[in-house]
Amino acid sequence: MFSKRVVKTVKLIIGIGLIILIVGFLVIQFVPVDTSNPAVVSEPKWDSPQTQALAEQACYDCHSNETKWPWYSHIAPVSWVIAREVHRGRRSLNYSEQSAYGENESIETILQGRMPPRQYVLFHPKARLTNADKQALIAGLKKTFGSNVGSGRESGEGREGQGGEDSEGEGN
């Protein structure tokens, strides 16, 4: 068995460790994190309210300027991870900024089951798309963004040059 002294030392170390953790946790709360929602510049002219609802429920938190930030997204270090995901997501595809619709790849990512990301769906069961939802969303994206959707991309970007017929974009 351990001597009393060893037990005491171990307790002391655990105590100091806990204090460091707690202080560290408090300190990192002051690191600025950008959880802002920039202005909505444009909105797709959705072919139907259903497509819009599906996109909103499964994609908008990371691919629009209308992110719903849950309470835990304001607590570091979780906030860092979530904000990073949202900013990366918005850069790839942003339904609030027409220059970043990037719809060509959306269908691919839905079919492959890559979007919405699995970890996200765990915390947002509403974002889980049934097979019927996926079919409806894909069909809706095709109708909304035109028949060139899903026909592959010319450049790695895939977000330029669409939108001929909906270039006004501000409607709705």
Ligand code: HEC
């Ligand atoms: C939890 C946040 C999140 C949600 C929700 C989400 N995405 Fe993403 N998405 C990302 C991130 C982050 C990236 C960037 C991935 C990368 O660069 O590796 C991305 C990338 C993309 C891309 C760019 C192409 C690619 O292959 O990476 C497309 C298209 C896309 N998402 C479509 C969608 C669609 C459609 C939905 C809804 C059905 C959706 N995403 C839901 C976070 C999300």
